[in-house]
Amino acid sequence: MCPGYTAVLHMHSTMKEVRLRTIICRIDKKTNQKTEIRPRFIKQDDAAVVRFE
Structure with a gap:
């Protein structure tokens, strides 16, 4: 994943x-x-600190 990647975040009953x-x-x-x-990107199973918008 790299900046600009779009995903659906699930938290308890909220999507x-x-x-x-x-x-x-x-x-x-x-x-x-x-x-x-x-880093420029992260891969599957990496642990990272990221900022979402």
């Missing part, structure tokens, strides 16, 4: 269409440490 605005950082799942700041 909302959102767009990925920015990827802030990628996180290592084992250590919970930031591994890459501002």
